[in-house]
Amino acid sequence: MLNLSYRFKLLLFVVGIVVVLEAVSYTSARTVIRDAVTEQAREDLRRGGDLFSQLMNNRARLLALAVGVMVEDFGLREAVAIGHPATIESALQNHMARIHADLAVVLDGEGKVIAGSALIPNADSELFSTLIDKNGYALILVEGRLYQFMLAPIFAPEYVGTAGVGFEIDQSLSVYLKHLTNLEVSFVHVLPESLLYLNGTLSEQEQVSLLASRDMAINTAGTIWQTEHMLGNTVQLSAEPHKIVASLQIPISSAMQPFSVLDTQLFGLTISFVFFATLLSLLVARSATKPIQVLADAARDMADGLYGRRVVVHSNDEFGELADAFNTMQHAIAEREKKIVYQLQHDSLTGLENRSQVLPQLSRLLSVAQASNASLAVLAVDVNKFTQINDTFSSAAGDEVLRQVGTRFQQILPTQSVVIRMGSDEFLLLISLGAESEMLSVQEQLQRNFDESFLIEGAPMRIDLNIGYCIYPQAGDSPELLLRRANLALKHAQQTDVFIAEYQQGWDEAHLKNLRILGEFNSALEAGQLAVYYQPKVGAKDKAKVCAEALIRWIHPELGFINPETLIQLLENAGQVGALTRWVLSRALTNMVELREQGIDIEVSVNLSALDLLEDELPDYVASLLQEHNIAAAKLCLEVTESALMRDAEHSLANLHRFNRLGCALSVDDYGTGYSSLSQLKQLPVSELKIDKSFVLQLDQNKDDQFIVQSTIELGHSLGLSVTAEGVENEASGAILRSYGCDTLQGYFYSKPAPLPEFSLWVKNYIANVHSWSANE
Numbered sequence: 001m002l003n004l005s006y007r008f009k010l011l012l013f014v015v016g017i018v019v020v021l022e023a024v025s026y027t028s029a030r031t032v033i034r035d036a037v038t039e040q041a042r043e044d045l046r047r048g049g050d051l052f053s054q055l056m057n058n059r060a061r062l063l064a065l066a067v068g069v070m071v072e073d074f075g076l077r078e079a080v081a082i083g084h085p086a087t088i089e090s091a092l093q094n095h096m097a098r099i100h101a102d103l104a105v106v107l108d109g110e111g112k113v114i115a116g117s118a119l120i121p122n123a124d125s126e127l128f129s130t131l132i133d134k135n136g137y138a139l140i141l142v143e144g145r146l147y148q149f150m151l152a153p154i155f156a157p158e159y160v161g162t163a164g165v166g167f168e169i170d171q172s173l174s175v176y177l178k179h180l181t182n183l184e185v186s187f188v189h190v191l192p193e194s195l196l197y198l199n200g201t202l203s204e205q206e207q208v209s210l211l212a213s214r215d216m217a218i219n220t221a222g223t224i225w226q227t228e229h230m231l232g233n234t235v236q237l238s239a240e241p242h243k244i245v246a247s248l249q250i251p252i253s254s255a256m257q258p259f260s261v262l263d264t265q266l267f268g269l270t271i272s273f274v275f276f277a278t279l280l281s282l283l284v285a286r287s288a289t290k291p292i293q294v295l296a297d298a299a300r301d302m303a304d305g306l307y308g309r310r311v312v313v314h315s316n317d318e319f320g321e322l323a324d325a326f327n328t329m330q331h332a333i334a335e336r337e338k339k340i341v342y343q344l345q346h347d348s349l350t351g352l353e354n355r356s357q358v359l360p361q362l363s364r365l366l367s368v369a370q371a372s373n374a375s376l377a378v379l380a381v382d383v384n385k386f387t388q389i390n391d392t393f394s395s396a397a398g399d400e401v402l403r404q405v406g407t408r409f410q411q412i413l414p415t416q417s418v419v420i421r422m423g424s425d426e427f428l429l430l431i432s433l434g435a436e437s438e439m440l441s442v443q444e445q446l447q448r449n450f451d452e453s454f455l456i457e458g459a460p461m462r463i464d465l466n467i468g469y470c471i472y473p474q475a476g477d478s479p480e481l482l483l484r485r486a487n488l489a490l491k492h493a494q495q496t497d498v499f500i501a502e503y504q505q506g507w508d509e510a511h512l513k514n515l516r517i518l519g520e521f522n523s524a525l526e527a528g529q530l531a532v533y534y535q536p537k538v539g540a541k542d543k544a545k546v547c548a549e550a551l552i553r554w555i556h557p558e559l560g561f562i563n564p565e566t567l568i569q570l571l572e573n574a575g576q577v578g579a580l581t582r583w584v585l586s587r588a589l590t591n592m593v594e595l596r597e598q599g600i601d602i603e604v605s606v607n608l609s610a611l612d613l614l615e616d617e618l619p620d621y622v623a624s625l626l627q628e629h630n631i632a633a634a635k636l637c638l639e640v641t642e643s644a645l646m647r648d649a650e651h652s653l654a655n656l657h658r659f660n661r662l663g664c665a666l667s668v669d670d671y672g673t674g675y676s677s678l679s680q681l682k683q684l685p686v687s688e689l690k691i692d693k694s695f696v697l698q699l700d701q702n703k704d705d706q707f708i709v710q711s712t713i714e715l716g717h718s719l720g721l722s723v724t725a726e727g728v729e730n731e732a733s734g735a736i737l738r739s740y741g742c743d744t745l746q747g748y749f750y751s752k753p754a755p756l757p758e759f760s761l762w763v764k765n766y767i768a769n770v771h772s773w774s775a776n777e
Contacts, residue, residue: 151163186248210230352427383427446465466500547604607639
């Protein structure tokens with residue numbers, strides 16, 4: 001659609017109205033003039049008709065007088081009476097010459113022509129006889145010529161004959177009548193089926209037009225008629241013996257001719273008025289739309305975020321009011337936008353800048369540091385145990401902690417520093433340093449100030465922080481890299497529970513490696529890169545007892561051996577460990593079938609993570625696998641750690657009971673490294689405790705480990721549980737464990753984890769050796 005400006009539309013509207021009004025005015029004036037001219041022409045035609053009739057009557061009277069004189073001529077009467085043709089002819093010619101007649105005739109008493117002018121012999125003799133019966137006057141046609149003709153009787157003294165004379169109605173008469181009436185004159189012979197133009201003043205084209213208007217010109221005789229180009233008045237001159245009419249016409253163009261100058265002047269005035277009206281409209285439209293244009297420009301500036309342009313309209317009308325209202329609106333929008341931008345960029349709780357400003361501020365300070373060859377410290381901060389503060393006190397107390405922590409950062413850090421609340425209990429500090437060595441004083445100041453208690457809701461409270469930091473340029477030169485490395489340092493501080501930790505070379509590479517491991521896990525699982533290895537568990541007392549623990553192994557084609565603990569931890573953090581657990585369970589049960597076919601029917605342990613214990617569908621999945629492979633549930637031992645049980649104790653315990661009802665053996669793995677109490681341990685539906693290898697690896701050398709292990713074994717037995725020690729590396733440690741009454745031993749002293757074929761071979765060899773030892777004993 002054509003996009004027209006308001007100014008153009010206004011101009012078009014005004015000019016359109018002017019043009020329409022002027023067109024109506026001009027058309028109305030022309031119509032009035034045309035009607036007046038037409039009426040005047042009609043009047044002229046009526047007067048012309050009257051004058052024409054009067055003229056024709058005068059000619060008729062003159063003709064009657066001439067005929068009367070002729071029939072009173074003694075010589076003519078005597079000649080007619082005695083029938084002397086020569087004398088009649090001579091007298092006739094004399095009278096014609098005297099009265100300038102165009103046609104003359106003498107008839108005998110019987111109506112026969114006895115003398116006449118040159119055309120008489122060719123005339124129809126019955127024509128004159130008819131005229132005698134019609135009072136002697138008529139318009140007749142002789143040889144195609146029209147005559148005004150009159151007859152009179154001749155008495156000598158008795159009736160002896162008739163004499164007649166006629167005047168031709170020719171072109172000269174038509175011209176004379178035109179000059180006399182100022183009208184076009186035409187004489188027309190009306191035939192039954194057509195019209196015959198006798199003579200007149202019309203052009204050939206006009207004659208054709210007149211003859212074509214037979215109905216209007218003939219059937220309306222005695223009235224004014226009108227065609228598209230002509231007005232006319234038809235005067236009937238004769239009905240018999242020939243129907244002759246005279247048509248008086250006036251072309252409409254001729255009638256309008258005197259007014260053509262007036263029409264031209266009127267048209268010129270109309271065009272001039274339209275021109276000046278257009279010019280005036282243009283000026284008015286420009287004046288009227290200028291404030292609108294100013295407002296439109298200001299609106300476009302507002303759309304671009306520019307609010308400094310004040311709209312100035314020098315008028316006291318509605319546009320002035322609109323400009324004032326617009327300026328007020330612009331100011332209000334600017335203030336609201338400032339507020340919105342502030343809210344978008346700042347944390348509503350602490351008033352600090354929020355995470356949306358991390359990259360802009362870090363990029364800005366990084367540019368300053370690069371330009372001045374200075375350093376920049378990026379500190380990632382976490383409020384330690386913030387969730388416990390919320391749970392123990394209240395969310396209001398937690399909010400106050402965050403506010404005061406943010407305020408204290410602002411108070412103790414250098415002026416140019418930037419404090420950003422990242423969300424929840426995390427902050428980001430950006431500190432410009434003249435040199436890297438200045439970071440030491442920053443650390444001391446942070447440590448000193450946060451050793452002081454906070455006053456929260458009227459009570460003193462100590463707030464512990466974990467801080468990880470890195471320094472430009474040593475740790476990187478891009479905002480993203482510095483942020484990632486500061487967060488890695490924070491993660492290290494949290495894991496090691498220290499106040500502050502600096503990023504060390506290699507952490508980022510390990511982090512990227514972990515991301516790669518996590519990203520390629522699913523494809524590696526589908527590609528068969530992962531395998532299940534088995535490490536034997538042997539009886540301490542009953543040496544013929546053999547069990548196994550299923551352990552995951554991933555040999556990456558590029559990264560090589562992937563640490564299982566690292567892999568499981570990554571998958572747990574990403575919420576993807578369930579896929580690995582289901583795969584290990586499926587592979588383990590499949591391998592148990594293969595071992596059973598080889599005569600090795602043993603219990604196999606599979607580790608469950610904390611997330612696995614929270615998956616309500618897992619017990620049903622295990623049940624379906626056991627049924628599918630026709631394996632007794634007691635042959636499957638599920639190992640869970642203390643920390644996994646603490647994630648969601650109630651939910652985890654409910655699923656443990658489901659596994660117990662299924663018939664699976666349950667074991668507490670890595671016992672001694674968690675925080676479970678005896679009361680919690682007593683509630684667990686488990687049948688085994690596994691002492692963590694950290695207490696067993698140097699058991700033969702460490703008295704403390706020996707005390708812990710012995711106590712744990714006694715505790716397990718007192719609870720009715722069997723006890724397994726993992727991490728047995730030598731015969732001495734195995735002997736000590738046997739002496740403490742440990743039930744099962746596991747470690748590299750017996751065998752390292754091996755793939756199924758090697759494990760199967762080891763079991764066969766071990767059983768054979770046990771039988772050999774028994775035979776020797």
